[in-house]
Amino acid sequence: MRKLAFALITFFMLVVLIPSVFAAGASLSVDKKTVQPNETFTISGTITKDDGTTGVFTYRAAAVGPNRTFVCDSGKKETGADGKFSLTCTAPTREQSAALGVPAANTRSVIPLVAGVAFNDTATKLIMREHKSVLVILKANLTNRLNAIAKDIDSFVKIANNLSDRCVKALAIPRLLANANLTEKCTQIKTVTQAKIANMTQLKTKVLAVVQSATLENLQNLRENIKDSRENLKVYRSEFVKVKQVVEKVRANLPEMVRAVRGANK
Amino acid sequence: MMTKIIGAVAVVVIMGFAAYFFLSPSQQTPDQQGATETGDIITEAGNLDQSSADFDQSSATLQEELTPDATQEVPAP
Numbered sequence: 001m002r003k004l005a006f007a008l009i010t011f012f013m014l015v016v017l018i019p020s021v022f023a024a025g026a027s028l029s030v031d032k033k034t035v036q037p038n039e040t041f042t043i044s045g046t047i048t049k050d051d052g053t054t055g056v057f058t059y060r061a062a063a064v065g066p067n068r069t070f071v072c073d074s075g076k077k078e079t080g081a082d083g084k085f086s087l088t089c090t091a092p093t094r095e096q097s098a099a100l101g102v103p104a105a106n107t108r109s110v111i112p113l114v115a116g117v118a119f120n121d122t123a124t125k126l127i128m129r130e131h132k133s134v135l136v137i138l139k140a141n142l143t144n145r146l147n148a149i150a151k152d153i154d155s156f157v158k159i160a161n162n163l164s165d166r167c168v169k170a171l172a173i174p175r176l177l178a179n180a181n182l183t184e185k186c187t188q189i190k191t192v193t194q195a196k197i198a199n200m201t202q203l204k205t206k207v208l209a210v211v212q213s214a215t216l217e218n219l220q221n222l223r224e225n226i227k228d229s230r231e232n233l234k235v236y237r238s239e240f241v242k243v244k245q246v247v248e249k250v251r252a253n254l255p256e257m258v259r260a261v262r263g264a265n266k
Numbered sequence: 267m268m269t270k271i272i273g274a275v276a277v278v279v280i281m282g283f284a285a286y287f288f289l290s291p292s293q294q295t296p297d298q299q300g301a302t303e304t305g306d307i308i309t310e311a312g313n314l315d316q317s318s319a320d321f322d323q324s325s326a327t328l329q330e331e332l333t334p335d336a337t338q339e340v341p342a343p
Contacts, residue, residue: 060343068337076343108331114338127342133334145328152321159317163310170303186307200321223332226325237318244311251304254297 023050024057024121028130033216034137035091041134043115044086047079049123054083059119061087063134065111069100071136085117091136109142110135110219135216146211149226153204157197163240164193170247175254182250185243196236203229 028045035041047057057079063071072089079085091111098105105111116131167186170176177183206225210218 058343060341062340064338064340066335066338104331109328110331112332112334112338114334114340116340118340118342120343129340131340135332145324149321149324149328152317152324156314156317156321159310159314163307163314166303166307166310170300170307173300173303176300176303219332223329226329230322230325230329233318233322237315240311240314244308247304247307247311251301251308254300254304 023124024048024119024128025050026117026119026128026130028116028132030115030132030134032134033132034135034214034219036137036139037091037093037096040088040090041115042086042088043117043132044084045117045130047083047085047117047119054081056081057083057119057122059085059117061085061117063087063089063113063115065092065097065100065102065113065136067101067103069097069102071100071113089115094138097136107141109138109145111138133216133220135219137214139214142214143211146207150204150207150211153200153207157200160193160197160200163243164190167243176250179250181246185246189240189243192236192239196232199229199232 024047026045026047028043030041030043032039032041041063043061043063046054047059048054058076059079060074060076062073065071071092072087074085074087077085091113092100092102094105097111102108102111113134113136114131115134116129118127118129121128167189171183171186203225206218206222210222
């Protein structure tokens, strides 16, 4: 038993601890997080061993666009003895993006770039990578797209309010109010709609904030907000589809309901 | 002149009554009224479905454009 424990500890030290002593890492920075077409930005950093000592490392720095398009690429290079590297890139114009093979280059509003470095860790024989995000912003397209989203939100809010109002009106008719299913669905949709309208109105505020200031952080946050809103909207859509189904059923039964009430009143 | 004004007012009043009589929902039969209201709900639910689809499409494009794809990796030296 003691031998087994010793063997396991030795294995752990050899496989996990010892290589990590010699592993290397990189500090990486880009001087701009968002750029316009034709604007330059610089990727730079230092590769060091984990014990803090520097040395010569083989590396490749690049800014990679969608569909593995290379905006800039250092190719295989070696750092100086201090482990430092640097690469200056120029953000592509729309025409250059199209020539590179960026999807939908002519219509897109942003191009997300992965800017970073890959290097050989001689100790572990592994390829190590570090990267940062850089966004190429096509200002006019982005403004148009954000305004279009804001307009779609306005339209959505208006129609959602209409649906809610129609439900209220319908339930003011005693005969319809008497239908438990319709009452339940309409009451539900009123509550859910108000929450959804609040959510979409908040999203519009964020969209308009990005129109004013299109920073990397603002856009990344907006992307997450849009993702959440689209998920929530799926649920909401299924809710009002249910209302529609109930209403269709009630509508089909209306003449029968009226006859029944008239019969009861005779 | 006075006669003309009285005449015009009378015409407006009569038209108002006529509009009220013919267009007021209270003049609809109960099943007509129910059909109108439920029809409006169905129409608005359809409109909302279309509007949601429009928002989904426009926002999905931006979401997609902002998201790097799996191929975006700095290659090995």
